[in-house]
Amino acid sequence: MKTLKYLLEKEFKQILRDSFMPKIIFLVPALQLLILPFAANFEMRNINIGIIDHDRSVVSQQLVNKVLSTGYFRLSNVSATYQEGIRYVESNVADILLEIPAGFESSFATAQPKEPLIAANAVNGTKGGMGSAYLTGIIREYLAERSPQEAVRPAPIAATYLFNDNLSYKNFMVPGIIAMLISIIGGALSALNVVREKEKGTMEQMNVTPVPKALFILSKLTPFWIIGFILLSIGVLISWAVYGLLPAGNLLVIYLFTAVYMIAFTGFGLAISNVSNTQTQAMFTAFFFIIVFALMSGQFTPVSSMPQWAQHVTVFNPLRYFVDVMRMIYLKGAHLSDLAGQFGIVCIFAVGFNILALIGYRKTEG
Amino acid sequence: MNNVIETNQLTKRFGSFTAVNSISFSVGRGEIFGFLGANGAGKTTAMRMLCGLSVPTSGTARVAGFNVYNEQEKIKKSIGYMSQKFSLYADLRVWENIRLFGGIYGIHGKRLTEKTDELLDILDLRGERNTMVASLPLGWKQKLAFSVAIIHEPAIVFLDEPTGGVDPATRRQFWELIYQASARGITAFVTTHYMDEAEYCNRVSVMVDGKIEALDAPLALRQKYGAANMNEVFHGLARKAQRSDE
Structure with a gap:
């Protein structure tokens, strides 16, 4: 030794x-x-969102405001048609599109409210995936708040992130x-x-x-x-x-x-x-x-x-x-x-x- | 005279290539044995087998009384080795190299200190005690490497082209060290390309294409081949080689 x-x-x-x-x-x-x-860092901020609002109602305006106020999204453009909106995605200006159908507001009174359409650019898969997940969550929450009928209101989902609070x-x-x-x-x-x-x-x-x-x-x-x-x-x-x-x-x-x-x-x-x-x-x-x-x-x-x-x-x-x-x-x-x-x-x-x-x-x- | 190296039809093949072809010889205690041959003749391979670095394909050999097939680690205790590549640690100081190899061979404590001083005295390197080996001149390095290789007074020291690239004056000093070691009973097994050095050996063997073509005292070889010096003997034999350079 x-x-x-x-x-x-x-x-x-x-x-x-x-x-x-x-x-x-x-x-x-x-x-x-x-x-x-x-x-x-895979946390997503500043996802560029394009809005196509066919409804142009108070309700649709509120939804857009809610989406933008979360801080995850940045408004890149507002388009009149889906075709126009998709061009922004193609030229990489927008990462995700939110299309609000006509009659969105009025459908709220019915049993089956119309749902907005989300189209995400999957070239940057993470951004698109996370973006549409965030967006779905926000819309779901909004619909739940607005829906007059108890039945269609989904159970409130409260995600608690264990061990890594923030x-x-x-x-x-x-x-x-x-x-x-x-x-x-x-x-x-x-x-x-x-x-x-x-x-x-x-x-x-x-x-x-x-x-x-x-x-x-x-x-x-x-x-x-x-x-x-x-x-x-x-x-x-x-x-x-x-x-x-x-x-x-x-x-x-x-x-x-x-x-x-x-x-x-x-x-x-x-x-x-x-x-x-x-x-x-x-x-x-x-x-x-x-x-x-x-x-x-x-x-x-x-x-x-x-x-x-x-x-x-x-x-x-x-x-x-x-x-x-x-x-x-x-x-x-x-x-x-x-x-x-x-x-x-x-x-x-x-x-x-x-x-x-x-x-x-x-x-x-x- | 008791033999410290004995080989009988020692052979090493690499695939279909026979690097060492059935060599048989013996070397006595304290002898200075020159092991000559052109590049690629099989000298280094033969030497590596004797040092326990390589297992022979066939034949037998005993080094310091131990079998080269299964007693390599015992052989390693009884030999010193200095390869053609300079093999001390360049990033260690002179005394640290002596300490390392002394320690490995089981010289400890006060004996190690004494041995270090003694060695530095003999080599006239007292002033270089703390010098990094990397910054020593080549000739000094080789003398130091030789002294370190025999620090544990082994039965045999294997020297693989120890004086390559060294100036004639330093080569002479190097051979004096070999003579001193030999006088203490340490057998020196030397490969060299310098024919003047071959003359210094007690006996020399000349390898050609893996076989030993001649083996005798330098004087006897010169007489046998009617040559004026070892250079002529070597050229006469090496000319027969079929193998190209390694």
Whole structure:
């Protein structure tokens, strides 16, 4: 075990002397956390709406006012016909059209009030989808208020957003981004590490020494494990200082999970490094996996909205569990006992990836 | 004289290509053994098998008494190795490299400090103790790498073109280090392209196309081939090669 001491000394000296390292460890998380939550914001504001009002009544005017007063919509144009309105959509001036049929007001007295038509531009699917959902909700509410007949009045739907009261997208994104940046930096750095020694020729020198394989892997793993904690601390600090976001649950549980997760993810990086011959090869391999991990982590698309086969694939994605745990602790205040499943699975990943790293590292070629 | 390396019909094939073709030889304790051959002749492959970096396809070999098939890690404890690529850590200081490899080979504490001082004295590198290895001149680096390779007093040190690109004066100093090690009983197994260095060896072998074409003391080889020096011996043998450059 004394050998490990010398190997660790070497690794730490090398990392501390690498002028590129502090930039990656401090600058990348800061930039990601400051920019990404704003850029990756799916909350819709300023949806451009075109109005075609065939009714021109008090009631139709009230409906339009109600729609515009919500703050989600911005009036882009008022057209006389649907054909005219659709031209605005085609030229990207309007995102969504609201056509109020003639006789809208008078139909209110009848049992079956006429419903306005919504046409959304689906080129920007999110904007169109969210826009028409908002709009439907507003109209539904308005009709319910106006309808004299008790029967047609739908049951009042009160949506309460649990755990993220003001439905702030940032509160939702930031914990996941911390998980992502720890994975990206930790994975990429560890993937490049061993293969760099191969390129420089020092790996061969190590291979002719009697250093046991497991000890060598351990000496590579330890520094990245610590870097993971540094990244996490920077992330937690920035999300508190910039977004006022503090975990609702115990911060120590986050650190504990990161401890296990970093062993898993560094093992993944080292496994790639051990089977690669050049840094370029290692980089591409690592990024192929990291991008898939990130996209399928539930950070951008909820896992539950993925097709069934994709949901099955995410079971093998360690990042999915980390994003999950971060959100559960940050937003829900989950306890250690709530996260037993995630802990168990990431432990399996930690063992599995490090076994791969050990198998991939061959001191003697066949 | 007891042999520290013994091979019998040692062979390495990569697919249909036979890199090392049934070589048999032995090297005695403290001997300086020159392992010559043109590029692509199979020297490095043979050396890698002896160092436990590569498993032979067939044949047998024992290095420091250990089998190259299943006792590679024991072999690694008993040998030193210096490859043609410069193989110390360039981003570590001189003393840190000595400490690292000393530590790996089981030299600890006070002995490690003493060994470091002693080594720096021999190499006349006391003033460079804290220098980054990256900024040392090549000749100094190679001398340091050699000294580090034998820091644990191994039975054998394998040197793969150790003096490539080094100036003649420094090469001479380098060979003095080899002689000193040999006098302490460390066997030196050297590949080189410099024929003057071949003359310094106790015995040399010349590999051509994966086979050992000649093996004897330099003087005996010169007489056998009627050559004035090792250069002529080498050219006479290497001309037969069918393989192109690696």
